[in-house]
Amino acid sequence: MRKEISFIFSIITELLEESSPNISEIFKEICTTNDKSKQELIQSLSNTEISHLIKALTLYHLLFNIIDEINSIKTHTSIKSVVDELNKQNYTNIQDTLKRLKFYPVFTAHPTESLRRTFLESYHQMYNDIESFLKYDNKEALEHLKYRLSLLWYSKIVREEKIEVLFELDNLLYFMESSILQSGTKVLIEIENILQTKLKKSPIKLGSWIGGDRDGNPFVNNKTMLEAAKIQHKTIIEHYIKIVSKLERELSCSLDYIKPTKELLKSIEQDKDLLSQTAKKLFLNEPLRAKLSIIKAKLNNKILTLNIPNPQSIDNQQTYKNHKELIKDIDMLLDSVNPRSGAYLREFRALVLLAGFHLMQLDFREHRDKFYLALNEIFIILGYTHENILNLPKTQKIEILNKALDEPIINLNKLYDKLSSDSRELVWAFVNFKWIKENISDSAIDSCIVSMTKNAEDLLCVLWFAKQSKLWQEDKKTKISISPLFETINDLENAPKIISELAQNKHYANYLKSRKNYQEIMIGYSDSSKDGGIFASNYFLRKAIYSLLSLEKSLGIKFRLFHGRGGSVSRGGLALEDALIAAPNNSVAGFFKVTEQGEVISAKYLNPKKAKRSFDIAISTILKKSIYDLYKQENKSDKYEKLLESISTHSYNTYRKLVYEDKNFIEYFKVATPIEFISQLNIGSRPSKRKNTQKIEDLRAIPWVFSWIQNRSILPAWYGIGSALEANKNEDLQQCYKENLFFKTTIDNISQAFLKVDLDIAKKYHEFANNIPQSKNIWKSIENEYKLTLKWLCFIRGEKSLLQNTQARESILQRKEFLKNLSFCQIYLIESYKIQKNSKTKKIILSQIITTIVGIAQGIRNTG
Known part of the structure; x- marks a missing residue:
């Protein structure tokens, strides 16, 4: 690793010597001097010099991240090796489990990717250059790396314009076309080789929230939802047409040498009118080319059906229905054809299985209050109620909803002009939902996710809208998945009760029957962590899953859990393998749906090698977990349950005491972290708050976590655990760590985040809050909790220093000095910004602060 670090350092210094020799000397000096000298040096720099230094440090971390990823891919475990391992362990049902397995990554527009697309594309290319140089001493690759770095040196790191929803989609489509589709196809081929049969369904199901996630984002509406679905459709069909055109040129097999099936010849005869006169002559003796030409014509017609006024004018036989x-x-x-000649046809087949005609299945997400707002207006017009239904007692609310659901479908178009603009938007969303399914693909959209679900009535409200739009009709297959999102700790605790109530409601029971008794439930890691701290969040998520699983048999429902994980530890991030294996028995059972957010997308899917590795890890781990659970008896009386509950309670109380019970904490947070500047960072289309209030509850989890990462205390990832462990010191914590996989995984994840904390830097941010009442007490609480946490993490893991003898420790510590430099720059710039009176100079400093935010995010490898 040290050799590679030296290589990065030399590359950056060479770049600086060529472009800015004076910055080269500053860069060398600041990377080798003590903290006091670092600060003095930064304070002596001009505006231009400090901007150049920030960029040099950011580029350094960019290259460091590439080295880290190259090293991680060296330990790549294939799906085949995991299948062989399970066979050696004498497990059965491996092939059947693999055949029905489903990994469902849902790519979101959550604003945590701090790099511009320009830098992401360069990152992609530089990855290949560095790998080629380090592996093969490829001098041409080294020169290309220097070329890319030189261009980046003269480019802005942060985007100046506010990113729009469809730009977010464009970024994601770059990942799809450059990496994800290619690597996903390879995974499908690998699985077919293991199973020695063609797959009928893809084990990978691609999903997206971009264009469908409206919760608190006023820029996502019906227009963007329709546009997103259409763009995805057009993108994937055009992608297919390129592949078919290539195959058409290559598959020149003649009737003189191959014997095509009667079915193929018959199909060509049926569709020959789709061939041009020239094609009919050219392909007279080349049936594969003839068929591919017909396929291309049908695909072109498929795009036309969405863009012409009268799509019915295109005959069904001239295009594809699905x-x-x-x-x-x-x-x-x-x-x-023989297997060798059909190799690329087989890849094309796998790709179509993977992406269909929709590319990524869109989820529609909206806050519960929005559904009630529209329902209330409609129910008052219809005479079901004369007051706000949301304020009515529970029994009365359910009585009104049941009565409304008993009634025949009404024509909402007749009420449309009487509704407010927000309610019209919601009503039309269900119309668009249906249109997308019928005109693009039945798989193009499915889930309607209800954010902040509090009770059973929330879903009955959505069911009423689904009925009016005919997305749900009794005794017919429903076309919508109504999915509650349980986010706070209180909601997670109530989840089993809410689902039980729904199962006993006659209307919802009929809806479940039309879904073959499958119920999707989304569980939120982010808000539960913001609500009660890291350990309590993990504990209550686990408890909620256990409680739901115990309901499955009694209710006759099969739950499909959708995990709303982020990139940071405090939002459910870090090693997927550990989290899955430690999950409750049968909580996976061959199915795993998870959000892939912001910087996680580039970290896992930016280039084909990374994407292949990510898919392999996910599929292998889902397979392992599913097989293990088939043979593992659930330990109903876990001897550590009382201990875990006690740790959870103590950590929850400690966290809440600081974050929610101290009335000065919100002001402290606003001053002692760079939240003011993060809200101005153009990394996503969503606002940083759901509501315009001064409450932590209404602040989104991402800027909350991002802010604490930037001030280097990373508070949400560990605060509360030290006091909780101290309170339980008489228990056998080390034994629990060895024997309880949940406890071990949680402690290990907290340890990884905790090692990134730099309390010396955090204390300098704390000094911004000196005028906040009780700020000294707040800092003392943070400092004491830090000491307790370090003490107990080391004790439990049996280490003298945290993450002792691990590659993670080496990687984190190797970054520390360089990160300090960026933090010192940020602190100095914030100080300058606060005292600066000249608006033009202030704007320049603001731009520099935002650039340091991106640099630190790259160094920490997390935003939110």
Whole structure:
């Protein structure tokens, strides 16, 4: 690792010597001097010099991240090796489990990717250059690396314009086309090779929230939802057309040498009118080319059906109704060639299985209050109620909803002009939901996620809208998945009760029956952590899952859990393998749906090697967990349950005492972290708050976590655990760590985040809050909790220093000095900004502060 670090340092210094020789000397000096000298040096720099230094330090961390990722890929475990391992351990049902397994990554627009697309694309190329140079001493790759770095040196790190929703989609489509589709296809082929049969369904299901996630984002509306679905459709069909055109050029097999199936020849005869006169002559003796030309014509017509005034003018036979028809055509071709000649046809088939005609399945998410707002207006017009239904007693509310659900479908168009603009928008969302399913693909959209679900009535409210739009009709297959999102600790505790109530409601029971008794439930890691601290959040998430699983048999419902994880530890991030294996028995059972947010997307899917590794890890771990659970008896009386509950209670109380019970804490937070500047960072289309209040409850989890990461205390990832462990010191904590996988995984994840804390830097941010009442007591609480946490993490893990003898420790500590430099720059700039009177100079300093935020995010490898 030291050799590679030296390589990065030399590359950056060489870049600086060529472009800014004086900055090269400053960079060398600041990276080798003590803290006091670092600060004095920064204070002596001009505006231009400090800007250049921030960029040099940011580029350094960018290259460091690439080295880290290259090293992590060296330990890549394939799906085949995991299958072999399970076979050696004499497990059975491996192939059946693999055949039905489903990994469902949902890519969101959560604003945590701090890098511009320009830098992401360069990162992609520089990754390949560094790998090629380190592996093969490729001098050409080294020169190309220097070329890319030189261009980045003269480019702005942060985007100046506010990012729009469809720009977010464009960024995600870059990942799809450059990496995810390619690597996903390889995974499907690998699984087919293991199973020695063609897959009928893809084990990877791609999802997206971009264009569908409206919760607190006024920039997502019906127009953006429709546009997102159409753009995805057009993108994937055009992608297919490129592949088919290439195959058409290559598959020149003649009737003189191959024997095509009768089915293929018959299909060509049926669709020959789709061939041009030239094609009919050219492909007279080349059936594969003829068929591929027909496929291309049908795909072109598929795009036209969404863009012409009268799509019915295109005959059904001239296009594809769904992707299954395309798969059938590809299978005809495969049946007419030998395996070698059909290699790329087989890849094309796998790609179509993966992406369908929709590319990524869109989720529609909205806050519960928005559904009630529209429902209330409609119910008052219809005479179901004369007051706000949200304020009525529970029994009366359910009585009104049941009565409304008993009634025949009404024509909402007749009420449309009487509704407020917000309510019209919501009503039309269900119309668009139905249109997307019918005109693009049945798989293009499915889940309607109800944010901040509090009770059973919230979902009955959504069910009423689903009925009016005919997305749900009794005795028919429903076209919508109504999914509660339980986010706070209180809501997680109430989740089983809410689901039990719904199962006993006649209307919802009929809805479940139309979904084959599958109920998707989304569990939120972010808000529960903001609500009660890291350990309590993890504990109550686990408890809620256990409680829900115990309901499955009694209610006759199968739950599909959707995990709302972020990138940082405090939002459910870090090692997926450990989290899954430690999850409650049968909580996976071959299915894992999870959000992939912000910087996590680039960290896992930026280039094909990383994406392949990420898919392999996910599929392998889901397989392992599912197989292990088939043979593992659940320990109903876990001897450590009381201890875990006690740790959870103590950590919850400690966290709440500081964050919610101290009336000065919100003011302290606003001054002692760079939240003021984070809210001005153009890294997403969403506002930083759900509501314009001064409450922590209404602040989104991402800027909350991001702010604490920036001031280097990383408070949400550990605060409360030290006091909780101290309170339980008489218990056998080390034994619990060895024997209880949940406790071990949680402690290990907290340890990784905790090692990134730099309390010396955090104390300098604390000094901004000297005028806040009780700020000294707040800092004393943070400092004392830090000492307790360090003491007990080391004790439990049996270490003298945290993460002793691990690659993670080396990587974190190697970054520390460089990160300090960026933090010192940020602190100095914030001080300058606060006292600066000249608006023009203030704007320059603001830009520099925002650039340091991006640099620190790269160094820590987390935003939110």
